[in-house]
Amino acid sequence: MVFRPIQWMSHAVFGLRNRAFQLLALYSPGADSLRVWLHRWRGVHIGTNAWIGTDSILETEYPYLISIGNCASIGIRCVIIGHFRGMAATRLGEISVRIEDYAFIGPGSIVLPNVTIGRGAVVMAGSVVTKSVAPMTMVQGNPAKPVARCGIPMGGGTLKEFYRKLKPIREPEAEQVP
Amino acid sequence: MPQTANDIKSMLVSTYAKSFAARHIDPSQVDDRFDLFTGGIIDSLGIMEMIAMVEESIGRQIDFDEMEADDLTRIGPFCRFVASKAAEEQVA
Numbered sequence: 169m170v171f172r173p174i175q176w177m178s179h180a181v182f183g184l185r186n187r188a189f190q191l192l193a194l195y196s197p198g199a200d201s202l203r204v205w206l207h208r209w210r211g212v213h214i215g216t217n218a219w220i221g222t223d224s225i226l227e228t229e230y231p232y233l234i235s236i237g238n239c240a241s242i243g244i245r246c247v248i249i250g251h252f253r254g255m256a257a258t259r260l261g262e263i264s265v266r267i268e269d270y271a272f273i274g275p276g277s278i279v280l281p282n283v284t285i286g287r288g289a290v291v292m293a294g295s296v297v298t299k300s301v302a303p304m305t306m307v308q309g310n311p312a313k314p315v316a317r318c319g320i321p322m323g324g325g326t327l328k329e330f331y332r333k334l335k336p337i338r339e340p341e342a343e344q345v346p
Numbered sequence: 347m348p349q350t351a352n353d354i355k356s357m358l359v360s361t362y363a364k365s366f367a368a369r370h371i372d373p374s375q376v377d378d379r380f381d382l383f384t385g386g387i388i389d390s391l392g393i394m395e396m397i398a399m400v401e402e403s404i405g406r407q408i409d410f411d412e413m414e415a416d417d418l419t420r421i422g423p424f425c426r427f428v429a430s431k432a433a434e435e436q437v438a
Contacts, residue, residue, distance in 0.1 A: 328418050331397075332418050336401065
C-alpha cells in the first residue's frame with residue numbers, strides 16, 4: 169500500500185475538525201441554532217427548523233451518512249449510528265440513516281445504520297431503532313416496534329392534541345416497513 | 347364490559363391504584379377535572395395505554411377527535427366520553 173501524504177493529511181484534518189465540532193456540539197447551547205450549525209459543519213445533512221438535544225451523538229466518523237429533515241427533533245442523549253466497523257466502505261453522498269421531516273426521536277434513543285424514520289414518525293424515549301419506521305407511526309422498545317399511528321406530527325399541536333389523534337395498534341398489525 | 351362513566355372510572359382507578367397510592371391520592375376524593383397526566387398518574391406512554399385499554403374494554407376503536415384535547419386525560423370528561431361511545435355502539 170502506497171503512503172499518500174496529502175490524502176492522509178486531508179483525512180486527518182477532516183477527522184480532527186469532525187471530532188472537534190462533535191465535542192462542541194455535545195454541550196453547546198442552541199438546540200435549534202448553534203448545535204445544528206456545528207453538526208452541519210461536520211457534514212450532517214440537516215434541514216430547516218431541526219432541533220438537536222444536548223449530548224446527542226450523530227455518527228462520529230462519517231457524519232455525511234446522516235440526513236435529518238425539516239422540523240425534525242432529536243431528543244437529548246440520542247445516539248445515531250451511520251456505520252459499524254466492517255460495514256461496506258461509505259462514500260460522500262450516501263445516506264445510511266434518514267430522518268424525515270417532522271420526525272421525533274425521543275430522549276436516549278439509539279438509531280442503528282440503514283434505517284429511514286418516516287415523515288412525522290415518533291420514536292419513544294429509550295427505544296432502539298433497528299428497522300425503518302413508516303411515516304406517522306409511533307414506535308417503542310428494544311427493538312422498537314410500532315405501537316400507534318399518529319394523526320398529526322408531534323409538535324404539530326399541543327401534546328394532548330397529538331395524543332388525542334393517536335390510534336393504538338393492536339399486536340397483529342404491529343409490523344414495520346422492511 | 348363497562349357500561350357507564352362510573353364503571354369506566356372504576357376500571358381506571360383500579361388499574362392505576364398503585365400510582366394513586368404512591369402519590370397519596372385517594373381516588374374516591376379526586377375532582378371530576380382531575381388530570382391523570384399532569385397529576386402524575388400516567389405518563390405519555392400511559393395515555394396511549396389508557397386509550398388502548400378502554401377501547402379493548404368496549405370492543406371498538408374510539409375517535410377522540412370530537413373531544414376537547416385538554417379533556418383527554420381528565421378523568422370525568424374522559425370516562426363520560428368513552429361511556430357515550432360505548433352507548434352508541436350498543437344502540438347501533
